[in-house]
Amino acid sequence: MSPASVPTINAHGAAIPAVGYGTMLFPEPERAVELILHALECGYRHIDTARKYGTEQWVGEGIRASGVPREDIWVTTKVTEENAQADDFARSVDTSLETMGLDHVDLLLIHWPQPNVPLAETLGALAKAKRDGLARNIGVSNFTIPLLDEATAKCPEPLVTNQIEYHTYINQDRLIAACRKHGLLITCHAPLARGAMLDDPVIVEIAAAHNKTPAQVALRWTVQQPGIGVVPRALEFSEIEENIAIFDFALSDMEMGRIGQLKERNLRVIDPEVRRPVWDEA
Numbered sequence: 545m546s547p548a549s550v551p552t553i554n555a556h557g558a559a560i561p562a563v564g565y566g567t568m569l570f571p572e573p574e575r576a577v578e579l580i581l582h583a584l585e586c587g588y589r590h591i592d593t594a595r596k597y598g599t600e601q602w603v604g605e606g607i608r609a610s611g612v613p614r615e616d617i618w619v620t621t622k623v624t625e626e627n628a629q630a631d632d633f634a635r636s637v638d639t640s641l642e643t644m645g646l647d648h649v650d651l652l653l654i655h656w657p658q659p660n661v662p663l664a665e666t667l668g669a670l671a672k673a674k675r676d677g678l679a680r681n682i683g684v685s686n687f688t689i690p691l692l693d694e695a696t697a698k699c700p701e702p703l704v705t706n707q708i709e710y711h712t713y714i715n716q717d718r719l720i721a722a723c724r725k726h727g728l729l730i731t732c733h734a735p736l737a738r739g740a741m742l743d744d745p746v747i748v749e750i751a752a753a754h755n756k757t758p759a760q761v762a763l764r765w766t767v768q769q770p771g772i773g774v775v776p777r778a779l780e781f782s783e784i785e786e787n788i789a790i791f792d793f794a795l796s797d798m799e800m801g802r803i804g805q806l807k808e809r810n811l812r813v814i815d816p817e818v819r820r821p822v823w824d825e826a
């Protein structure tokens with residue numbers, strides 16, 4: 545198997561591989577390293593982790609085991625909302641780097657908004673991590689339109705992305721427009737809606753027409769839109785391979801439109817009660 549070649553999405557000098565490998569909810573350590581290693585062998589050059597996931601150590605081990613030069617791999621990690629105060633934030637970044645055995649990440653994100661800490665304080669800590677060379681790029685995750693307006697106004701360094709839930713089953717049109725207005729890329733988490741759309745008749749039909757799988761069509765629909773990347777998680781080698789093999793076909797305008805209508809379902813699969821912001825209306 546030859547490694548896949550993946551295009552990048554670009555903003556503020558950042559070139560993020562449009563498909564990354566998500567590492568949330570992972571199995572036991574030995575298998576975790578094996579999975580990350582397999583992703584790198586298939587051609588993934590973007591790994592998405594977070595302090596909260598408990599997978600940073602395995603990401604570091606997988607990268608070292610792969611022999612792929614560090615500078616060829618885009619590593620994203622995130623600071624949880626429990627560490628939104630500046631001192632805690634800085635400690636979290638240091639711990640992430642130490643855990644991964646890396647001296648910097650390519651992208652550092654505020655994982656979830658924290659209403660109890662002034663956003664300017666957290667943004668200051670985020671920007672400081674960049675200025676100190678610990679993060680090449682910075683961004684946010686799960687930010688709504690009002691939070692994005694505030695963050696882009698207050699952050700001393702440019703934000704490159706908002707990592708949000710986006711897939712064929714959710715309407716994020718207004719939030720995506722806001723990201724674009726502010727010059728941010730969109731990184732989609734849960735891009736397969738944890739599998740919810742994989743037996744949708746429209747997706748199944750279009751997949752058959754292209755001789756692709758439903759997952760490939762769902763991911764292709766997403767990355768075929770400008771400035772949008774995805775970080776699917778898969779625990780089967782075959783699915784890891786499948787999810788990156790989406791750049792050798794294209795959906796027609798009509799197919800894009802048909803799949804685009806599925807958003808009316810407005811299914812949000814990542815909606816944790818303790819930290820959800822007031823989501824934007826569709």
Ligand SMILES: NC(=O)c1ccc[n+]([C@@H]2O[C@H](COP(=O)([O-])OP(=O)(O)OC[C@H]3O[C@@H](n4cnc5c(N)ncnc54)[C@H](OP(=O)(O)O)[C@@H]3O)[C@@H](O)[C@H]2O)c1
Binds near residue numbers: 686707737779783787
């Ligand atoms: N910023 C945030 O707050 C946030 C929140 C959630 C997720 N994330 C990031 O986004 C990543 C992905 O999100 P997610 O894991 O929640 O959901 P997801 O990627 O939408 O879905 C993962 C599910 O889809 C299945 N799957 C993957 N590829 C498949 C394929 N080719 N065919 C059939 N089924 C397939 C997986 O099955 P198996 O597991 O059985 O292989 C798994 O059950 C996470 O790992 C994390 O890095 C970020």
